[in-house]
Amino acid sequence: MPAPLLKATALQKSYGEQTLFNIPCLEIYEGQRIGLVGENGCGKSTLLQILNGSLAPDHGQIQRRCKIAFLQQEDSLHPFSVHDLDSSARRFLPQGPGKSGGELRRKGIAAVLSQNAPLLFADEPTNNLDLAGITMLEESLLHYRGAVVFVSHDRELLDRVCTSLWALDGGELRIFPGNYSAWAAQRQQERDFAQFEYDQYQKQRNHLIAEARNLRQQAKSMNKAPKRMGNSEARLHKGTVTISQAALQNRAKAIDKRIALLEKKDKPFQAPGIKMGADSKGFVSQTAVRIEHGEVRRGNHLILEDVSFTLPSGSKTVLLGENGAGKTSLAEYLLSGGPGVSLAPGLETGFFTQHHEILDPDLTVLENAQADSCLTEREVRSILANLLLPAKALQKPVHLLSGGERAKTAFARLLASQRGLLILDEPTNHIDFLAAEALEQFLLAWKGTLLLITHDRRLAEKIGQRLLLVEKGHVCTFEGTFSQWQASQKPASNDSLLILIEQMRRAAETPKGRG
CATH class of the missing domain: 3.40.50.300 (P-loop containing nucleotide triphosphate hydrolases)
Structure with a gap:
């Protein structure tokens, strides 16, 4: 098996009292396209910066065995002159004096991809891109020669590009084979099973609690000696009742122990559901x-x-x-x-x-x-x-x-x-x-x-x-629908970004003073 391009062990990072993550081991191999997902603030960008070397972990070791290119969230400029590019590549660049964030973002993406690094990190690469730009980015990532790890909330991009998924949740990094939909399906299965286990736990626990309660109720309600009963008979009756009550109480205590020994199952998080109160008002006009x-x-x-x-x-x-x-x-x-x-x-x-x-x-x-x-x-x-x-x-x-x-x-x-x-x-x-x-x-x-x-x-x-x-x-x-509209369109050419990347790569390789 080939050696990983990057390997990290015992990786930890905290801010104050909050532990962002504690990752025993992670590895990145040639050809992988990994999507990194998680809730806002869970540490995805921080993890990429640590793996890239631009931020130090609190603890852990990282072995980097290749050159790494890093597209950050705010990258927009590149070090190459427009004059280094041919006309086909220039057509992809912003025209005129105004440059939107999306246009500059495309330029930054092309600059990073043109480095042809064996390992690419990208943090929210679809930021500021329109549909055409996202499609071009998707094609570029699919055709990228090296390994890719990218943070994104774009579910379609994660589906089309990823070969595996890293999910950062509660400070732990879980690794799933496949794309976003495969991970989402597995996540739902895990939630369903966790709910099933919790329901079974609650059912068994409530049954035992009810059984113990009934035994104590029986013990408490046992009849006292009748008033006409003689003293000797009353003493005998009381002794019998006492023995029976003790037996019932012991059975209840045994059930209490069984309840205490049950493996506790925490209730899975479940959003309460958005309920909008009254029914929607009827429309006054079509x-x-x-x-x-x-x-x-x-x-x-x-x-x-x-x-x-x-x-x-x-x-x-x-x-x-x-x-x-x-x-x-x-x-x-x-x-x-x-x-x-x-x-x-x-x-x-x-x-x-x-x-x-x-x-x-x-x-x-x-x-x-x-x-x-x-x-x-x-x-x-x-x-x-x-x-x-x-x-x-x-x-x-x-x-x-x-x-x-x-x-x-x-x-x-x-x-x-x-x-x-x-x-x-x-x-x-x-x-x-x-x-x-x-x-x-x-x-x-x-x-x-x-x-x-x-x-x-x-x-x-x-x-x-x-x-x-x-x-x-x-x-x-x-x-x-959106998909019906897409099907009605002529296939768009995404060559412009690939041309721009190639021209930037050649410009970077051309010795200064040559021309």
Whole structure:
């Protein structure tokens, strides 16, 4: 068997009193494509930094037997000049003076991949990428010559790329063969078995408790000697009762010992389920939103013209387009009631933005979630629990929260407000896969009207009943699901990123002064 590219033993890292992880051993071999998953704040980025050598562990040894390339969350620039690249590679780069975060992110990805290191670490590589960029990244990882370990909450990427999965949970690293779906299925089987064991434990324990209680009840209720009984007979009766009572008490004590010897099974965590109180109100109109011949501007610049579409009441529509195409501007235009926009009478709207402006930074998590709520505090707490915000975090001011916690709090505030129209702009950014799954389940069951802006392919496919496509300054409607739309498109060429990577590699290998 070949030696691993990297081996770590007895790896430990803590911050203050909190132990992030304690990993006895991990190994990375040539050709592996490993997805690293876990809840927000569990230590995924820290683990990558330690394995890369940019951060020291508290304890442990790491053997690195090859060159390592590291794509961090904020990498966007690269050390090569555009003039080092040929025209085919330059076409992939940002054009003009403006460079979006997604465009710069593509450039950074290409720079790191072009190093052709035998081992690549990537931390949230899909950050700031649109659908085209994510598809290009996916192809690049699938064709990468070395081993790859990457942190991601993109379930579709994890499914398509991974050969194995590392799950960081409660300070332990568990290793699973296969992709995200295989791991999720195994995780559900383990949860189901843990629930079965807990139910059996409770059933047996309750049966024994009831049996001991009945024996003590029998002992307590034994008849006293009848009044007409003579003294000798009464003494004999009392002795018999005492012996019988002692026997019953001993049997009860023996059962108590059996209860104490039972192997205790802890109750598995189970979210309480989001219950939204009263049934959804009936729609007053078949159309929630109508836009006719609208014009969307960014400042004085016209970015979308002759915009006309409808959002049927109760529909779930996904808004797709490249970075900078005008998706968020279109949502803001709709909400502002710009020329040509009409909403159903009495329709209340809620808007989830990428920067969570809906939140008051000085209020606590619970206060923010209740601010516009039509629900009881118990129902609001249920929503927060489903989004994996623990009870101890509910009294924390929002300005002290992480990005993922702020996103979850903003979701909770919107969900609790029960608005008739929700517009969600990249709702799965910054949150872990468990919270994304909880949000997905709510949106599937929700009866209101939804406009969803997302680059999360799994979420788009599961939620979207129809699409709005923003392209080249226009908006068109596609009546069908995300996968149906993909099937209708001509296969897109992803050669541009691969060309850019190759050109960057050649530029790095060309001696200075040559040309």
